[in-house]
Amino acid sequence: MAGQGDSLRAIFFALGANFAIFLAKLVAALLTGSGAMLAEAVHSLADCGNQILLLFGMRQAKKPPSPDYPLGYGKAVYFWSFLVALMLFSVGGMFSLYEGLHKLHSDEPLQSPWIAVGVLVFSIIVEGISMRACLVEVNKARGTRTLWQWFRSTRQVELVVIFGEDLAALLGLAFALAAVSVAMITGNPFWDAVGTLAIGVLLIVVAIFISVEVKAMLIGQSVDPETRRQMCDFLDQRPEIECVYNLLTLQLGNDVMVSIKAKMRGEESALGMIAQINAVERELKRRFPQVRFSFFEPDIDDGDPGEGPDQ
Structure with a gap:
């Protein structure tokens, strides 16, 4: 079973990767006017905030038992993890849907789309490194179980959240790259809007899966x-x-x-x-x-x- 130190390594990898990706995406979004790129920038910024919340929750969970909390504060990390899922749903998913719907009614073409493509390729590489670091820790914990079996049965909420975030980030980057590429080839910004909407739906779905798992731990699950x-x-x-x-x-x-x-x-x-x-x-x-x-x-x-x- 992976320990808290393993989860911390995965969180710090994800935090560093997401902050670097956020800066790159933001510059590209401002230069190209891409809605998909802006949605991805907001997604990465939200992920940075999420990882900070996780770190705070893990620190709170270390507080010793008290008369009011005789079994300690260990479950505090579940509360902060649930907030992470809410942020992924609202700041990430709902903003992307809003931006996509706005772009559907805009005929403004992308500016300098090659910049967006380059940033997305860079982001996929960096996010892939973060995902690999997370999978190393997940594989220590899951043993012979499949990833889905591990996700459904694990009690390591930090790894659940980081794994879900990294997976959503990689798939979102792939959607954004496909949308920008098609919009660049066809000259039709409609595809950029479609990519933005797809990213929004993806983030909402991942946020729901994470929140369901965290909710079970909040209520009070047994060991795996x-x-x-x-x-x-x-x-x-x-x-x-x-x-x-x-x-x-x-x-x-x-x-x-x-x-x-x-x-x-x-x-x-x-x-x-x-x-x-x-x-x-x-x-x-x-x-x-x-x-x-x-x-x-x-x-x-x-x-x-x-x-x-x-x-």
Whole structure:
């Protein structure tokens, strides 16, 4: 599983790339009058703001627990990530749709289109480097899963957002390059407007996918299914435990809370049972370093026919 340092590297790569691309796109948009290029410039500027928000959210998540927040501030990064999705939707997507609709009613031809083409090619190269850096970290985390399976099951919200942004940026640049090229060849600015609209739709779709994933984490998701299966296997193999009635987990940013209800084996004294539980919890946190909070309830039955180890 990739750690927070891996996410930070991906974010800093993306921030540097997007700021350089924003400056190049802005100059090209002013020189050419391209709506698609202006939409892409705004998109890159929004991405820079998004990465700053992510960095701020990750810093907030490191704050220690307090009486008002006994489980810490780990989920703060989900709130800031959701704001990133909203910015991608509004500043990126909606502005691009507005600019595209405006350009549909304009007959003004592109000025110096070769400048736009050169900037877009440069941007694709730089964004490709950023995407590669992100994929290196994603591949560390996804294992044998496909990218789609990883995207749907991961709890690393920072990588989800950066991956979605980089993917949208690369596809948006491809749309912009195609639109400017066709408009340049045909001399018809209509295609530039079409490219701008396509970029807007793309950003809105990506923002929706990101927001759906972040929403699940905001509500309160468990750890990813593979980690939960490993935890179940660990508890089943412990000699101190006769039966696991229930295992609840909650992802708190990079931290995890675990609640276990189990029947202990062959120990009748309270002190002996406490020693057993402490041994299990120590080994659990050693095997799963992301577990920061653990609560263990010994019992002699599950107390509810509807409960079980998979609840």
